[in-house]
Amino acid sequence: MTTRPWSGGAEPEPDGPGLAGTPDVVGRPGPVPEGGAAHGPRRGALRRLVDVFVQNRLAVIGLGLVVLFLLFCFVGPLVYHTDQVSSNLAVSNEPPSAQHPLGTDSTGYDELGRLMYGGQASLEVGIAAALLASLVGTVYGAVAGYVGGVVDGALMRLVDGLLAVPALFVLLVLSTMFSPGVGIMVLLIASFSWLGAARLIRGESLALRVREYVQAVRAMGGGSTRAILRHIAPNAVGTVVVFATFTVADSILTLSFLGYLGLGVQPPQTDWGGMLSSATNYINSGYWWQLYPPGAAIVLVAIAFNFLGDALRDAFEVRLQSR
Amino acid sequence: MTLFLARRAAQAVVVMLLVSLIVFVLLHLLPGGTARAVLGPRASAAQLRSFDHEYGLDKPILEQFGIWLSQLLHGNLGYSYKLNQSVASLIAEKLPKTLVLNLLALVVSVVVAIPIGVGQAVRRNSVFDYSATFLGFVFYSTPVFFLSLMLVLWFSLDLGWFPAQAPQASTVSGILAEPSGLVLPVASLVLLQVSLFTRYLRSAVLDNLVQDYVRTAYAKGASRTRVVYRHVLRNSLIPMVTILGLSLPILLAGSLVTEQVFNYPGMGLLFYQEAVVADYPTLLGITLVVGIATVVGNLLADVGYALLDPRVRYA
Numbered sequence: 001m002t003t004r005p006w007s008g009g010a011e012p013e014p015d016g017p018g019l020a021g022t023p024d025v026v027g028r029p030g031p032v033p034e035g036g037a038a039h040g041p042r043r044g045a046l047r048r049l050v051d052v053f054v055q056n057r058l059a060v061i062g063l064g065l066v067v068l069f070l071l072f073c074f075v076g077p078l079v080y081h082t083d084q085v086s087s088n089l090a091v092s093n094e095p096p097s098a099q100h101p102l103g104t105d106s107t108g109y110d111e112l113g114r115l116m117y118g119g120q121a122s123l124e125v126g127i128a129a130a131l132l133a134s135l136v137g138t139v140y141g142a143v144a145g146y147v148g149g150v151v152d153g154a155l156m157r158l159v160d161g162l163l164a165v166p167a168l169f170v171l172l173v174l175s176t177m178f179s180p181g182v183g184i185m186v187l188l189i190a191s192f193s194w195l196g197a198a199r200l201i202r203g204e205s206l207a208l209r210v211r212e213y214v215q216a217v218r219a220m221g222g223g224s225t226r227a228i229l230r231h232i233a234p235n236a237v238g239t240v241v242v243f244a245t246f247t248v249a250d251s252i253l254t255l256s257f258l259g260y261l262g263l264g265v266q267p268p269q270t271d272w273g274g275m276l277s278s279a280t281n282y283i284n285s286g287y288w289w290q291l292y293p294p295g296a297a298i299v300l301v302a303i304a305f306n307f308l309g310d311a312l313r314d315a316f317e318v319r320l321q322s323r
Numbered sequence: 324m325t326l327f328l329a330r331r332a333a334q335a336v337v338v339m340l341l342v343s344l345i346v347f348v349l350l351h352l353l354p355g356g357t358a359r360a361v362l363g364p365r366a367s368a369a370q371l372r373s374f375d376h377e378y379g380l381d382k383p384i385l386e387q388f389g390i391w392l393s394q395l396l397h398g399n400l401g402y403s404y405k406l407n408q409s410v411a412s413l414i415a416e417k418l419p420k421t422l423v424l425n426l427l428a429l430v431v432s433v434v435v436a437i438p439i440g441v442g443q444a445v446r447r448n449s450v451f452d453y454s455a456t457f458l459g460f461v462f463y464s465t466p467v468f469f470l471s472l473m474l475v476l477w478f479s480l481d482l483g484w485f486p487a488q489a490p491q492a493s494t495v496s497g498i499l500a501e502p503s504g505l506v507l508p509v510a511s512l513v514l515l516q517v518s519l520f521t522r523y524l525r526s527a528v529l530d531n532l533v534q535d536y537v538r539t540a541y542a543k544g545a546s547r548t549r550v551v552y553r554h555v556l557r558n559s560l561i562p563m564v565t566i567l568g569l570s571l572p573i574l575l576a577g578s579l580v581t582e583q584v585f586n587y588p589g590m591g592l593l594f595y596q597e598a599v600v601a602d603y604p605t606l607l608g609i610t611l612v613v614g615i616a617t618v619v620g621n622l623l624a625d626v627g628y629a630l631l632d633p634r635v636r637y638a
Contacts, residue, residue, distance in 0.1 A: 157337065157338070157341065158341070160338045160341070161338050161341030161342050161344075161345055162345060163617075164338055164339075164341075164342045164572075164614050164615075164617040164618045164621070165342055165345055165346055165349075165610070165614050166572060166575065166576060166610055166613040166614055166617065167576075168576040168579055169576070169579065169594060169606075169609065169610045169613060170346070170349060170610060172579075172594070172595065172598050173598050173606055173610075176598050176599060176601065177601075249464060253464070253466050256466050256468075256469075257466055257467075257468060257580060260466070260468045260469075261583070261595065273466070276468070276469060276472070280472060283472070283475070283476060283480070284480065291472070291476070295469045295472075295473070298465075298466055298469065299461065299464055299465045299466075299469070302464035302465070302466075303460055303461060303464040306460055306463065306464050307460065310460075
């Protein structure tokens with residue numbers, strides 16, 4: 001959104017260290033952008049990040065919701081003990097009571113406990129898939145943009161082709177084949193969502209490789225790997241972070257869709273989509289406590305990550321075409 | 324211009340070939356395979372082998388792809404062993420229904436999105452702008468199936484305004500003859516699309532409102548309504564052409580879900596039913612049709628943009 005006053009374009013993008021390849025840079029060698037660049041841009045990025053949260057209420061709401069749900073799903077079960085393994089048909093489909101604040105589902109699981117338990121799968125898959133997709137996409141895009149020429153052409157045509165493959169359709173088929181656990185689900189979802197990152201980072205990489213500091217690396221004898229991993233990827237950090245944030249929301253929605261069709265993580269494990277799926281069997285019975293909580297959870301978490309992504313994009317001024 | 328069109332079309336053909344190769348290889352690398360799916364779990368290894376041999380499934384995968392592709396160019400999409408019908412006739416039967424649903428949704432979305440998006444831009448940072456943005460976030464973050472379920476629950480089961488099931492007629496005209504059954508499926512797709520469209524339209528109108536031609540129009544005495552709806556809106560709709568083209572895959576994916584929830588007899592429902600029983604030829608055919616629709620949508624978006632905006636250089 002171009003209208004927000006704090007997203008003004010006056011502040012130049014950080015170009016990384018003026019003299020690239022200085023040996024005192026402490027950073028992880030991997031392409032994970034945080035901490036990869038030198039102190040200057042890192043502090044700048046950090047300050048802008050803080051500014052986002054000071055000035056953008058939606059970002060605060062988003063971050064608050066994310067933290068709340070992480071606590072709810074991962075710390076909640078430590079406080080609120082429920083049996084999510086053995087079913088108890090004697091107490092199935094009970095409305096909310098003192099003993100079961102959100103009632104029970106059709107197999108007698110406590111619904112509140114189930115919400116925490118299912119949320120673990122939803123959040124784990126969403127976040128892990130987004131991280132994996134960002135990592136793969138960043139490296140792929142950075143290499144394509146940096147190397148250029150025929151290699152770039154070939155790599156990006158493959159991305160074009162894969163982008164035109166209807167992901168949801170193929171995912172549906174794939175998840176009927178495997179009975180997916182959390183790990184497989186992450187791989188399946190990430191296998192389609194890295195394409196966006198590849199495109200975005202390739203664009204950045206094309207622009208960055210002609211910058212003086214990258215040319216300096218090469219002049220000083222630095223290899224392509226070093227230039228890509230230490231200089232190009234870290235300077236595309238804004239794009240990557242924004243992409244990753246949006247992708248968490250998308251991945252959670254995709255997982256919930258597969259879960260709703262009964263093809264997500266398999267019982268006795270569950271995710272929010274799977275919970276909705278079993279709730280729809282009783283849609284005529286008025287068991288609202290089985291329907292609204294997981295639905296609201298999916299929507300709230302997705303909104304939270306979309307708020308965050310939007311605010312971060314304002315901060316980094318990334319031009320994402322698809323949103 | 325001609326050169327641009329030709330180059331863009333050639334690119335699209337290459338991507339289509341790639342899409343079909345990817346889809347073909349993906350679905351053929353799956354465990355189990357067609358023979359097992361057709362002959363059942365108790366078939367012997369010899370039976371599986373002879374089935375594979377009969378249908379050419381024991382050849383190298385690239386050769387199989389070549390055969391499949393040449394068949395495809397002759398209009399033969401394969402044969403559904405499960406439904407005992409050619410895939411082409413299955414798709415020919417279901418695709419028009421899916422297209423009707425999606426086109427209806429697209430038209431309604433645009434009609435709804437225009438006043439909202441323009442209003443947001445004209446009264447930017449107002450209560451209306453913020454609430455529309457917020458609602459947009461909500462609908463964009465709501466899974467289509469949950470939205471559809473809520474629509475069924477509230478407007479069908481509770482209020483009884485519309486039927487919970489989509490029209491089951493076998494022809495397109497039969498489906499259109501029961502408009503009340505179409506309201507909820509179309510609404511579920513519209514709510515998703517409108518949130519996207521308004522966002523783009525809002526920023527396009529905002530970009531246009533500060534252009535020189537707007538000041539000129541005001542200077543010659545045009546009213547605000549006239550400036551906004553005659554001058555600004557026209558120019559702001561140009562980027563919408565791109566969004567319309569790009570939204571095709573989103574709509575088709577959405578209708579995969581919507582058709583399932585409302586039991587709408589289109590391609591999405593067919594896909595879901597055949598995915599569960601591992602009817603690969605049908606799945607392959609539908610995936611390919613959707614993939615090609617995506618490429619064509621992208622192509623139309625580019626070409627439409629170039630035709631409408633004289634500033635675009637055909638490079």
